[in-house]
Each structure stands twice: as structure tokens, then as C-alpha cells.
Amino acid sequence: MRYEFSAIEKKWQAIWQENGTFRTGESTEKPKYYVLDMFPYPSGSGLHVGHLEGYTASDIIARFKRSRGFNVLHPMGWDAFGLPAEQYAIKTGTHPKITTENNIRSFRETLQAMGFSYDWSKEVNTTDPVYFKWTQWIFLRLYEMGLAYMSDVDVNWCEELKTVLANEEVDEKIADGYTVVRKPLRQWVLKITAYAERLLADLDELEWPENVKQMQRNWIGRSEGVEIDFELRCHGKNLRVYTTRPDTLFGATYLVVSPEHPLAEKLATADNLKEVKAYISRAKLKTELERTGLQKDKTGVFTGSYAINPATGNPLPVWISDFVLISYGTGAIMSVPAHDSRDWEFAKKFNLPILEVIKSPHDVNDAVFEGKESVPVNSSNSEITIDGLAFRKAFDTMASWLEKKGVGKRTINYKLRDWIFSRQRYWGEPIPIKHYEDGTLRTETSLPLTLPDVEAYQPSETGESPLATIHDWLYGSDEFGSFRRETNTMPQWAGSCWYYLRFIDPENSGRLIDPEREKYWMNVDLYIGGAEHAVLHLLYARFWHKVLFDLNVVSTVEPFRKLFNQGMILGEDNEKMSKSRGNVIPADHVLKTYGADAVRLYEMFLGPLEQVKPWNTNGIEGISRFLGKVWRLVYPEQEGNKAELTDETMPEELLRRLHKTIRKVTEDTEALKFNTAIAEMMVLVNELQRNGCRNRTAVESMILLLAPYAPHITEELWQATGHTGSVTDEPFPDYVAGLATDSVVQIAVQVNGKLRGTFSTPAGTPQNSLIETARNVESVMKFLEGKTIMREIVVPDKLVNFAVK
């Protein structure tokens, strides 16, 4: 009988669905394993082979863990709010709900055609009111805790999309060709900064790729420093700066404030006022890109004012420059040009003095020296000296002295900013807040607050969402008076901040999640997804999770214990897959040609899961051949029936091969090294085939090893070998440690480290016997002839090396 993947795959997918094979167990007796994919945005262009990589990996783990006795939760859902459906609605008038439903259906079909063992009874959809009721519920808790507030902020406004973007989204949109400008708007903001310290500290415990943890650390950007007050001459006021290098205070030769600094204009003396005003208004007009982007030519203007260096008593000129950011620290800095490259550059351009206060290997007038490993010089006054102290000691001495004098204060700063949370769009969760005429805000009493139907999806020019035009929905009154609803909606990140919790208890109408279930299932044991979410989604979700922890909704401080980033799959041209390049390999196409089992195996066989690697359609042929060989272990003839499996004992070498393979596949699967696990199975199948082996244990073990990887063909063959149940219910094969090693080993014989011959010997042959045999290997003898053996190095069961002279 021939291997007809198409019929077999359809057959088993139907059986699984009918029998509810992958329903999550209700019992809490078994150990649990929660394996989660980053759920997709169901786009109109469908899934390509790259999307399937992570899903295949998680599915192999899900099936593997089931066969190892775990109660497995492996769910799938849809992150379905978002711009593309809304943009499509603007163009065509089709309600985003319709578009979304269609896309979800198509995505679900593809995922089912891949044979993924999701428990579809747990499916969630962020646009479903039953789901977003709880997204809104969380928002209200944030509001009550003071973690959600309204603020007039300079937002990132996207002209084309008519909406505000999160800081984290800006670069991505600019890269996509959108225009982003700064614009002041009243916005909802989430106080993620209140959790900065915990978000940073708790990273240490997580089993995440080191680079992702590092990226989050950088993004949070904690720094320890000192705020120092500089007395302004002729102003009677102080100018406060933030520095992480108080040890260089003696070398400060000028100060710089940001153009947005409240004192900026006030600092200008009569002579300089005109120029200062001009500079400030020019800075305002610059876009974010011009100010922080690639062009780093320093500009600035002198205010005419001076401030006193508290360490030296010297007057320092105060400048204004847009390289100083108002949003970080105090919006003002002390400049130490000798030991900071930006300050050095600025000093050179405007001819300001450069003073060496850290012992430098070269003249600081020629080049900056930023090293922290050197020590302070020229840093003494009548009260204090830090000369010669190591960085940490110098920092502390200086900070304490400043604090004692009342002109300084140790401070911790973060790069992390609060999260601008509102979007002026239709297709998102409505923010459940009512604005009363007297300016007070109250929370909606009844959730979910659903979206009304609208005629036009186009946002208004004023920066309000289309919801502002639906008067029936917008206005109302209650015992507190008449109110207007909030018309902003939440960003797409909102729904994905907590979906992993809802999978545990998706139908609960009374609470977000049942506490007992939560305790059993959390944390997520393995979370697989793309590295593009290293900061955004993963930081937001961790933030919300910690809030929910503080609310006693969840029992763990972190949501995702282990994270794994699959590497991107490139097109056959070695470029990122994209429509414009025309190198996209659509999932449905390869599924049809090669079948789900072959696609699953091939995606995993391409190379290490975490690595970026190109797709090569030729390569999948090898996998198809492999599946054919597996098939012929049971059905050796194209025509005719299956072979009888025998219970005869296997040759010892084959038996050892089997146990070695079981061990390797078990270990590699556990470690997500699927490429080498598959290679090992190929070795076993080649051996069985070459030997015409029909041993029942061998063939059945092989089927069970392969089952997590290629579920359809293995179900079929399991049935063909006389079993009635599903392979899903079978335990993963065990190996016997004593059989998982070779009984006869090859010994390499080297002379001076060069390979000169080999011989076979039983494992465990004693050293002197190895040396004796090695010495008499013919190809070795001629290299020993006439030489003196200085040393014999033996690695048992591996190698003998003669060091000769």
C-alpha cells in the first residue's frame, strides 16, 4: 500500500476532532504543563511557513509532554483588534468584525490542517465582548489604583493612521513609511514606571534567552546617579542637574538645559534673549527624528547666565541645547567635556574649556577619555578630596558630601516612560470611563461596554475616534448627572496582556479566572514566539501580571517561566519573506503538496529552532523520502498488505541503535533540539530498513518516537500495527541505559596529535591493552619506527596518542 498523506491526514484530523482527543484534562492529580504560542493577529494574507515554525515546535512539546504523563494545556486564540481590519473597513465599509471572522476561520483551518493539538474548546478572541469585558475590568482596577491617569502629553501622532502611537511603536511605523510627529493631546497613560524596579529585578529569575532579558533591562534603563543643585548667579535660584558621574564634578565646565526646560528662556540675559528665543522655537519645530536621529551635529546657544560649581566655586556658563532631553532626569546636565563624548563634542564646537579630572592616557584636548577604571585627579577643595579613589568610592564620597551640604541627592532614574494607552480608533476595546459635565470621571458600572455600530470608520481630523460621532452611544445620564463616554479605545497590546490567563478558564462569566485553576495552571511553562516581541508585548504583559498579582487575581509574580524565540524563516532567496519581494511560501501551498507531517518535520529539520534560516523547497523532498521509509517499515510493498511484525530478537547492534536513538530523541526533544532528534530518527530508520528489520518493538518504538513530530502518519501506522487507541495515549518509549551505548568502540590512534589509524575494541578495554594494540596498528607502526615514545595519552573508549621524538 502506498503512503497517501492527504487522505490519512484528513482522516485523523476528523477523528481527533470527533473524539476530543486534545481536550485538556480536568483532573489536577497529574503534573501540569502549560505550553503557549504567541497568538496571532488574523491577517488577511494568511499564514506562511514562517508562522508555522513556532507553532510546530510548541505542538511537538505539547504532544511529547502528554506522552510523558503530563496534563497539558495547549490553547490557541486570536489577537483580533488592530489596524489592518479597520483600515480595510475605511476602504470598503466592511465591518471589521466580518473581516476578522473570515480571517480567523481561514487561520483556524490552516492550523487544523497542520494537525496541531490545540484544545479548541479553550479558544479566545480579544474582540469578543465576553473576553474584553475582563480587559476593561483590568483597566478599571488600574484606574482605581491610580495606575491609569489622563495627562496632556506630547504624543507620537501618526498622520496617516490618525492615531497616537506608543513610544515603542514609533520606529516600526516610520519604517513602514508612516509619518509620526509630536503633538500635545490629552491621553490615557498607564503608570508602568511605578513597576520599573520590579520589572527589572524579577527578570533575573526567568528562564529566558539572555538577549531578551538584556533588551528589557536596557529598555527599563535603570541608572544610579545624583541630582546636584547649581546656584544660579544673579537669579537667586538653583539649577538642578542629574548626573551618573558625580566623581567628575570638579571637571564640569558648563551646564546645558533642554530647550523645553522651564528656566530655559528665563536664563537668557538681555543680550542673548533674541537668540535664545529663536533657538527654542527652532527646536520645537524639529521632528523627533531630527532631534534624536542619525544627524548628531550639535547645536546650542549661550544664555548669558552663570551657575556656581558647588565643588570648585567657579562660575559655569549655562547653555541651551536640544541634545539634552527634557523627559529624562531633570532636563538639565552638567557637562564634563574631558570625560563624556557628547560634552566633548559640544565643548569643541563652542570652544568651551576641557578639564582633566580622571587620569587619562592622552591629552583630553585631543580626545575624550570616558574610562571608569581610571581614578580622579585635580579633584580637591578645602573640604574634600577624591583624588586617587576608585570609581565607586569616589562616587560615594562625592554624593555624601553633596548631600551633607544640602546641594545633592542620590537618585535613581529610568529610561522607561509611562505607557500612552489610548488610541483614536474604532476597532479596539472602549475605555470604560464616563466624563461628567463638572469634569469628574466615573467608571462604567456595567461591563462589557461594547462598541456601537458606526457608519464611517474614518477617524476625525481633530484626533477623536469615530465613536465621537455616535451620539446615542456617546451621551447618557445617571444619578451623578449627564456624561459623555470616553471615545478613545485601548491599543492592540491590551488584549494580549493577559490572554494566557483566560485560556485557563475561558468561559467564566463571574470572574476573570477561577483561583483554583489559576493556582494549578500558572505559570506558563513554555512560551514560544518571535523575538520581535522582546520588549513590547512581553514587558506590558509582565506589568499587567504584576498588577494582577497585587490584586490577588494571580498567585505568581511572573507570567512566563520559560521563553523561547524561534528564529525567522527566510525566503529561498535568503531574504525576509515579504509580499513585495514575492518570496513568501504560503502555508496552504506546501501543505497541499507535501502534507502536514512533512511540513512539520521539515520546518524542524532546517536547523536549530532559535536560528534564522532560509527555506529551501528542495530540502523537503528528503523529509518526504524519510516518511516513505517509515511507511515501508510497515507496508514494504507498493501493492499488497502490511508486513507481519515479528517478535524475534534483534541483532545486538540494532538493539543498541534503537536504545541510543530513544535516548537521543528524548533528550533532544526535551531541549527543543528538534533538528538533531530528527536526524537521529533517520539514522535508526535507515538501519532498520537496511537490515530488513520487522521487529515489533523496534518498529513500534520508532512510531512512538516520531508521533509528536508527525502525528498523522504515526496514528495510521499505529493502527496498522494492530492497535485500536490513539498514539496520543501511548507513553513515550523508554530506553535501557546499558543498551544506549556501543559495545564495540572505535579507537583513534594518533602520533603527535595526528590521526594515523584506528581499531575496534570492546568498550571498557583497559588502557595498557589499548596502548599495546595501538602500537601494532600497521598504519601507525611506520610513524613510530625509529622514534622514541615520550608519552602515551589514553582517553578510554576513544583515543590513544603517542607523543614521539
Add this chain to the structure above:
RNA sequence: GCCGAAGUGGCGGAAUUGGUAGACGCCCGGGACUUAAAAUCCCGUGUUCAGCAAUGGACGUGCGGGUUCGAUUCCCGCCUUCGGCACCA
């Protein structure tokens, strides 16, 4: 510029408490089966030199050094690619 990861045959990749480099697969070449083809099976396949051949030698894991009996693996100095951050004081 800073941080992180990686450089191995024609290609994807394997092997690192230092121990036979190139598992497995693709491509390519030869053969068997077949009227023929497909499918399948068998053999070969890092480079180079010597030889009719069996075979044997040299070289070979980005580059240059070092440690070692022995280095893809460890150390020092470079180069390149990819990912991230980018005036955060």
C-alpha cells in the same frame, strides 16, 4: 559608537568539561531494477598532490598569534555578518 549572537564542504547544518571534523539531509555523479519512466535500492561526493590502481601524503572549521601530546572547542588581537539600542548625561 555601545550591547548581544554567530562565522564549519556546492547548500542547510552536526560534533565543544579540548580527543577520529563534516552526523543527517539537499544538490551532483555512477550503478541496479524497468520496454521506458517515476518510485525505490546500492556506491561515491572537503581541497589538493603522487599513482594505471589498491592506496598514500599534505592542507582544511573567518584571519593572525598563543597555550597543549592534541584546538571548530580555551586565551589574546583583528575582520565580516545578523539582531537590538542609539545624544537617557
